[in-house]
Amino acid sequence: MTVSAPVRPLEQAASGPTPKPAKSNAVLEVEDLRVHYVTRFGHKIQAVDGVSFSLKQGEILGIAGESGCGKTTLVSGCMGLYIPPLFHTSGDVRIDGKSIVGMTLEQNRKEVLGQKIAMIPQGALNSLNPTRKIKDMAADMILSHDESADKKSINDRLRERFTRIGLDADHVLNSYPVELPAGTKQRCVIGISTLLNPKVVVADEPTSALDVSTQKAVIKLLFELMDQEIISSMLFITHELPLLRHVSSSIAVMYAGEFVEYGTTEQVIFEGRQPYSRALMGSMLSAEPGQKSRKPVAIEGAPPKLDKPIPGCRFAERCPVAQPDCRTTEQVLRIVAGRQVRCKYADTEVVEQVGGGL
Numbered sequence: 001m002t003v004s005a006p007v008r009p010l011e012q013a014a015s016g017p018t019p020k021p022a023k024s025n026a027v028l029e030v031e032d033l034r035v036h037y038v039t040r041f042g043h044k045i046q047a048v049d050g051v052s053f054s055l056k057q058g059e060i061l062g063i064a065g066e067s068g069c070g071k072t073t074l075v076s077g078c079m080g081l082y083i084p085p086l087f088h089t090s091g092d093v094r095i096d097g098k099s100i101v102g103m104t105l106e107q108n109r110k111e112v113l114g115q116k117i118a119m120i121p122q123g124a125l126n127s128l129n130p131t132r133k134i135k136d137m138a139a140d141m142i143l144s145h146d147e148s149a150d151k152k153s154i155n156d157r158l159r160e161r162f163t164r165i166g167l168d169a170d171h172v173l174n175s176y177p178v179e180l181p182a183g184t185k186q187r188c189v190i191g192i193s194t195l196l197n198p199k200v201v202v203a204d205e206p207t208s209a210l211d212v213s214t215q216k217a218v219i220k221l222l223f224e225l226m227d228q229e230i231i232s233s234m235l236f237i238t239h240e241l242p243l244l245r246h247v248s249s250s251i252a253v254m255y256a257g258e259f260v261e262y263g264t265t266e267q268v269i270f271e272g273r274q275p276y277s278r279a280l281m282g283s284m285l286s287a288e289p290g291q292k293s294r295k296p297v298a299i300e301g302a303p304p305k306l307d308k309p310i311p312g313c314r315f316a317e318r319c320p321v322a323q324p325d326c327r328t329t330e331q332v333l334r335i336v337a338g339r340q341v342r343c344k345y346a347d348t349e350v351v352e353q354v355g356g357g358l
């Protein structure tokens, strides 16, 4: 559907050139990263296509987008997990100023994973090996970076850490995953992932498949770990854009392998200026006061396949306010109203016809 509305620039939406990621105080810097898969038929899927951002010490960046937009591929790229069929195409990733691109997987496992950047995996409940006790899986994390650690020091460390994250350490460490409730298993996964106090934690859909009260408990635990300085900075990946309101300080909305809007949580949630991020907000149920009666509006269609270049705006086929030139003009990220936006009409009234913020 195309709505031909008058295109008038908004006064408050000041525009500017494409920004570069900040260099100072950043623990993670991602510069024009491109990552692709090669399918078994030899097709190239450009799942991440030119993403740049920086994560500061103490910052939580939320990354939101529908299924298949490239969120998990982006974080795999940020961790240097280039395991075929996933390949680094171009661009750089630096953690604490040091590039991790080009490292062998072995070097990466020794020097980066777990210590500098650690992942709480998507589907964390299934990431625990059902045939091993929690203490054995946790010990592996320590031993992977300190082969000489002795049994007693490992046990002491595990008991201290598991107690600190609110678990009955003796019971939990000596249990098999199947003997523990979902919320406890989730705490164990988070406890194990963060054992080495990584600089950056990547939480990929850490609350999906959990009931609402367990979701809240997991988010509370992540904040506790930040307060205790076990975690310092985090990438929090979710389908649920509204959830980020209570979690992150900034948000990047991802679509078809690209960032389409990147700003503060307030900017993206309350005053989104990109049609996809506005539609994504409008498609979610909201439990916010005064919003419970608002009916969610689904985004028709599905994200495009990424096996060949898409001319023009990647969202144009589904955009309720697409203009005739959107399908042919490539969209670049630029600054509009203080955040990065990928939409030629972001500083016009046209975008305000789409769904909208809370």
Ligand SMILES: Nc1ncnc2c1ncn2[C@@H]1O[C@H](COP(=O)(O)OP(=O)(O)OP(=O)(O)O)[C@@H](O)[C@H]1O
Residues within 6 Å of the ligand: 037, 038, 039, 045, 047, 065, 066, 067, 068, 069, 070, 071, 072, 073, 074, 085, 122, 239, 305, 306
């Ligand atoms: N092993 C693979 N081989 C080929 N293409 C893949 C592979 N894994 C993912 N893709 C493709 O890469 C794109 C990005 O997928 P990705 O899993 O990163 O998305 P996502 O945003 O994390 O989705 P979800 O919210 O469902 O987890 C999709 O088009 C997907 O089909």
Ligand SMILES: [Mg+2]
Residues within 6 Å of the ligand: 071, 072, 073, 122, 204
């Ligand atoms: Mg994913």
